[in-house]
Amino acid sequence: xNDLQVFELEPERYELIEAPKYxxxxxxxxxxxxxxxxILIVSLIDRVEAQRxxxxxxxxxxxxxxxxxxxxxxxxxxxxxxxxQNARTSLTQAVAEELGAPAAAVELVMADTERVPYDMGTFxxxxxxxxxxxxxxxxxxxxKMFPAGDWASLKFDRGDGELRAASIDADLKPxxxxxxxxxxxxxxxxxxxxxxxxxxxxVPGMLYGRMIRPEQYGAAIQSFDATDAEKxxxxxAVRDGNFAGVVATGTSAAAHAAKACKVExxxxxxxxxxxxxxxxDLKAGAKIEMRQDLEDALAASKQKIERTYTVAYxxxxxxxxxxxxxxxxxxxxxxxxxxxxxxxxxxxxxAGAFGLKPVDVRVVVPDTGSGYGGKHSGECAVEAARxxxxxxxxxxxxxTREEEFMWAYFRPAGVIDxxxxxxxxxxxxxxxxxxxNSGGSAIQTPYDVPVKRAEFHNAKSPLRQGSYRGLAATAxxxxxxxxxxxxxxxxxxxxxxxxxxxxxxxxxKAVLVAAAEKFxxxxxxxxxxxxxxxxxxxxxxxCAEVAPAREAGKPPKIVRLVEAFECGAVVNxxxxxxxxxxxxxxxxxxxxxxxxxxxxxxxxxGRLSKYRVPRFRDIPSIEAVLVDRxxxxxxxxxxxxxxxxxxxxxxAVFAATGERLRALPLFKSQGSGSRREAETN
Amino acid sequence: xxxxxxxVNGASRGVEAGPETPLLEVxxxxxxxxxxxxGCGEGQCGACTVQIDGTAVRSCVIKAASVTGRxxxxxxxxxxxxxxxxPLQQAFLDAGSFQCGxxxxxxILSGAALLKRHPHPSDEQxxxxxxxxxxxxxxxxxxxxALLRAVRV
Numbered sequence: 001x002n003d004l005q006v007f008e009l010e011p012e013r014y015e016l017i018e019a020p021k022y023x024x025x026x027x028x029x030x031x032x033x034x035x036x037x038x039i040l041i042v043s044l045i046d047r048v049e050a051q052r053x054x055x056x057x058x059x060x061x062x063x064x065x066x067x068x069x070x071x072x073x074x075x076x077x078x079x080x081x082x083x084x085q086n087a088r089t090s091l092t093q094a095v096a097e098e099l100g101a102p103a104a105a106v107e108l109v110m111a112d113t114e115r116v117p118y119d120m121g122t123f124x125x126x127x128x129x130x131x132x133x134x135x136x137x138x139x140x141x142x143x144k145m146f147p148a149g150d151w152a153s154l155k156f157d158r159g160d161g162e163l164r165a166a167s168i169d170a171d172l173k174p175x176x177x178x179x180x181x182x183x184x185x186x187x188x189x190x191x192x193x194x195x196x197x198x199x200x201x202x203v204p205g206m207l208y209g210r211m212i213r214p215e216q217y218g219a220a221i222q223s224f225d226a227t228d229a230e231k232x233x234x235x236x237a238v239r240d241g242n243f244a245g246v247v248a249t250g251t252s253a254a255a256h257a258a259k260a261c262k263v264e265x266x267x268x269x270x271x272x273x274x275x276x277x278x279x280x281d282l283k284a285g286a287k288i289e290m291r292q293d294l295e296d297a298l299a300a301s302k303q304k305i306e307r308t309y310t311v312a313y314x315x316x317x318x319x320x321x322x323x324x325x326x327x328x329x330x331x332x333x334x335x336x337x338x339x340x341x342x343x344x345x346x347x348x349x350x351a352g353a354f355g356l357k358p359v360d361v362r363v364v365v366p367d368t369g370s371g372y373g374g375k376h377s378g379e380c381a382v383e384a385a386r387x388x389x390x391x392x393x394x395x396x397x398x399x400t401r402e403e404e405f406m407w408a409y410f411r412p413a414g415v416i417d418x419x420x421x422x423x424x425x426x427x428x429x430x431x432x433x434x435x436x437n438s439g440g441s442a443i444q445t446p447y448d449v450p451v452k453r454a455e456f457h458n459a460k461s462p463l464r465q466g467s468y469r470g471l472a473a474t475a476x477x478x479x480x481x482x483x484x485x486x487x488x489x490x491x492x493x494x495x496x497x498x499x500x501x502x503x504x505x506x507x508x509k510a511v512l513v514a515a516a517e518k519f520x521x522x523x524x525x526x527x528x529x530x531x532x533x534x535x536x537x538x539x540x541x542x543c544a545e546v547a548p549a550r551e552a553g554k555p556p557k558i559v560r561l562v563e564a565f566e567c568g569a570v571v572n573x574x575x576x577x578x579x580x581x582x583x584x585x586x587x588x589x590x591x592x593x594x595x596x597x598x599x600x601x602x603x604x605x606g607r608l609s610k611y612r613v614p615r616f617r618d619i620p621s622i623e624a625v626l627v628d629r630x631x632x633x634x635x636x637x638x639x640x641x642x643x644x645x646x647x648x649x650x651x652a653v654f655a656a657t658g659e660r661l662r663a664l665p666l667f668k669s670q671g672s673g674s675r676r677e678a679e680t681n
Numbered sequence: 682x683x684x685x686x687x688x689v690n691g692a693s694r695g696v697e698a699g700p701e702t703p704l705l706e707v708x709x710x711x712x713x714x715x716x717x718x719x720g721c722g723e724g725q726c727g728a729c730t731v732q733i734d735g736t737a738v739r740s741c742v743i744k745a746a747s748v749t750g751r752x753x754x755x756x757x758x759x760x761x762x763x764x765x766x767x768p769l770q771q772a773f774l775d776a777g778s779f780q781c782g783x784x785x786x787x788x789i790l791s792g793a794a795l796l797k798r799h800p801h802p803s804d805e806q807x808x809x810x811x812x813x814x815x816x817x818x819x820x821x822x823x824x825x826x827a828l829l830r831a832v833r834v
Contacts, residue, residue, distance in 0.1 A: 083781060084779075084780035084781025084782065084783075084818050085780065184774075184777070188766075188774070190779060190782035191771075191773045191774055191782075191785060192716065192756060192757065192759075192760060192766070193714070193715065193755065193786050194757075195782060196715065197718075197783065199715075199718070199719065200709070200715035202713065208710075250706060250710050252699070252703070316817075317817055318781075318783075319720050319726065319781070319783040319784050319816075320718070320720070320781070320783045367781075367782075368781065369718075369781050369782070369783030370780070370781040370783060370818055372817070398719065400722060401720065401721040401723075401726075574777055575777075578777055578780060578820065578823070581820070581823070582818045582819035582820060583819070584819065585816075585818075585819025585820075585821060586817070586818075586819050607721070607725075608720075608723065608726055609721075609725050613817065614819065614821075615812055615814075615821075616807075616808050616821050616825075617808050619821045619822060673812075674812060
């Protein structure tokens with residue numbers, strides 16, 4: 001009945017299950033106030049209220065999802081957040097299509113915990129396959145009540161456009177998207193600087209916060225002296241356990257005040273793990289069970305190989321760092337505006353940290369400067385709220401880029417061991433695949449193998465880790481698709497043909513062929529590589545061409561990428577292409593040069609002058625090929641397009657140089673890739 | 682802190698700034714010109730790009746007090762007085778050159794400075810001018826497409 005709640009969390013979403021960082025002790029006065037409110041609370045709550053209080057099933061009354069005003073304005077309520085993936089546009093489009101109303105009449109209220117039905121979060125590529133049909137069903141149910149069944153029949157000027165709330169018929173099938181490109185809603189505000197992100201907000205009386213942090217993970221405050229800092233005008237310092245921060249009248253003033261605080265930190269058990277030792281560390285203590293059928297199948301294979309692949313920790317680097325504006329009301333209610341992909345989770349995190357009831361906390365997410373899976377946690381919101389509580393005024397806290405690197409979480413590093421065998425005809429005979437730490441997403445091979453095993457092994461990570469666009473599908477596809485290339489070479493079969501020969505999945509074959517045709521695979525004389533796969537309802541295939549570097553020892557140049565993608569019926573072709581292109585470019589960073597370096601509990605490259613992300617000169621020719629399956633439900637596209645890039649490039653590099661690269665990133669990079677004279681151009 | 686007069690988007694504006702206060706901070710916190718973004722604080726990402734006397738500059742590493750009397754243009758000042766978008770702003774909309782939009786102001790300011798200097802830029806000139814602007818959503822090729830569209834206007 002309700003597919004919004006049926007979602008199993010992948011094991012690598014570590015950030016969603018970790019223990020809260022802060023849990024402040026309420027003082028006695030507040031404690032009594034909390035108790036009093038509890039006793040006086042009236043138990044009469046409507047269904048939407050029940051939603052907000054933790055009943056997490058999706059409401060089936062139209063009114064929870066949309067409201068049609070008597071002026072002709074349609075307001076839609078959804079817990080999804082806009083982080084650049086164009087959900088605001090695609091959901092507006094879905095409702096407008098279903099109502100037969102102009103898109104301009106539809107306005108979305110997104111990710112405001114006081115106004116929208118509960119939502120688990122904007123992750124897992126769920127907006128298109130789940131939220132869009134939900135809103136379509138609500139809109140279709142509303143349309144059935146229109147006097148003549150269409151939008152034009154509503155007479156708004158006479159005020160009789162009011163419709164009675166009714167239930168959504170569970171059998172109501174949403175329409176197939178029309179597959180039209182519509183421009184981004186509110187695009188004008190983004191090109192004129194008018195859109196207010198959280199970090200741009202100002203509320204009356206607001207102060208600016210700055211946290212005081214150790215240089216090393218796990219360090220504890222030994223002594224804290226804010227005497228000098230609090231002599232500065234308008235400065236207040238806060239220390240609560242290992243929480244330390246200041247508020248001041250501006251960003252520089254706050255930074256200055258934070259420096260003026262004298263803090264001694266005590267290191268806690270210095271970690272011996274480093275970016276050099278990490279892969280051995282992650283495998284330490286892991287046990288693999290012997291399986292006789294696998295051993296037999298491997299032994300009987302014509303050829304067999306055993307290889308190890310690694311992926312580094314990488315950072316999301318959302319261009320807008322974590323930011324929050326926190327405001328307490330006189331009655332002790334808390335409102336926080338913050339850029340998160342999980343507004344209800346952050347609401348509960350705030351409630352937990354301050355001993356509040358979730359109904360007394362409101363989290364609002366302004367359209368946000370990207371997330372990529374990196375903004376599932378509410379630490380910045382909690383910190384801003386703690387500072388605001390101490391200051392008695394609203395506080396804005398914007399993490400510095402260095403804080404975003406060090407105190408957010410990373411995509412997990414991982415080791416993947418693969419053993420496999422093929423027969424005389426180049427067909428897979430055995431497959432044994434073990435992923436240590438990076439995760440279980442897309443761990444199952446889409447190829448046909450008679451005897452196989454794929455296992456994810458938990459490990460103790462020295463760094464905080466969590467979700468990242470595509471989760472471990474990137475690591476698992478990298479290992480699998482490079483390994484498939486190694487097998488193809490061993491079998492002396494063209495890598496495309498080898499894949500087609502080893503899968504009976506028509507959708508995987510279709511994208512492989514679509515990418516190869518557009519790319520000119522069979523006619524190409526260049527150094528080329530291919531990779532394919534499947535995850536989160538989307539099929540992907542990527543072809544890459546590289547050219548050897550002009551200087552020896554330098555990485556080859558990526559000349560072009562062609563990627564075919566199929567995620568069922570296409571909703572908005574332009575925005576789908578943007579998601580594919582964006583995922584591919586992001587994938588380039590992790591493929592070519594992104595890696596977090598650390599040692600002794602410290603980050604060694606946690607700033608943009610040291611951590612390299614893709615820039616203009618890194619971008620090859622990129623082409624996205626849409627495979628539109630109108631007969632299949634629409635699935636999300638924010639994640640899966642990222643997974644094909646790294647293995648396709650690694651395989652093309654092998655074709656170019658004969659060197660088999662089995663570690664991500666494929667190349668080491670120094671510096672940021674920007675020019676030194678960055679101040680002016 | 683001292684009173685500093687700045688010429689921003691054609692108007693003279695008084696702000697409070699110490700010798701170290703970045704231009705970015707006074708634009709955002711005192712003049713509410715928040716189209717200019719903080720992204721890294723070390724001139725690496727380009728989100729804070731403004732124009733000073735027509736040249737693209739990273740406002741996070743320029744001190745406010747150092748640019749008195751010079752012509753500062755932010756994304757809010759790029760439209761014509763009648764509200765008509767700058768050709769590059771329009772081209773960003775037409776070419777779909779952004780997703781989350783956080784890099785957009787900086788991209789447009791860098792790009793507009795380039796077009797002022799080179800009305801018909803070569804590929805190499807585009808790469809040179811834009812290498813310091815990061816788009817994490819990966820819309821680089823569409824930004825380039827917007828630049829080429831703006832050239833044709």
